[in-house]
Amino acid sequence: MAAVSHLKNKRDAKLREGIERMLARCGSAGGPIPVQGYMDVLAGHGLQLDDKETARVTRMAQNKMKKRMSDDDGFMDRNEFIEYAKKSHAVKEWLDAEKSKNIDKAELAFKAIDKDGSGFIDVSELSKLGGGKMDKSKQEALMNKLDKDGDGKITLEEFRLLFK
Known part of the structure; x- marks a missing residue:
């Protein structure tokens, strides 16, 4: 109850x-x-x-x-x-x-990056952005910016902050 x-x-x-x-x-x-x-x-x-x-x-x-x-x-x-x-x-x-407008952009981009469908983006998936040309320091900086709870994974909610 x-x-x-x-x-x-x-x-x-x-x-x-x-x-x-x-x-x-x-x-x-x-x-x-x-x-x-x-x-x-x-x-x-x-x-x-x-x-x-x-x-x-x-x-x-x-x-x-x-x-x-x-x-x-x-x-x-x-x-x-x-x-x-x-x-x-x-x-x-x-x-x-309003909800569908916000979900579409963020969720589509998130799913495109989350290749393994795990529900989060990790460093290896970030490294593939830009055709795999992102250097390690840029990957780490992006991860630090997006990974608000510091668990080494970017959730959809954390990723969604880019769209607000």
């Missing part, structure tokens, strides 16, 4: 992290979320709210009698937006598009 709870917490944390990345792109620096910024971020990936989500955002933005998600200046409350975003199909599609 604890393992299931752990997985749920980890999944929720990743979702929250993705939503925070989206919020940063919306132009929110820890405060209210600009409605237009949110729409622009979605449009940047060719996404838009479906009728149900549009109605929900509009209803929350215009409802003046109840606690509302958006104020009169076109900004949404950060915490309420995060709760909304956790259930939003458009936000999930955006997160999937």
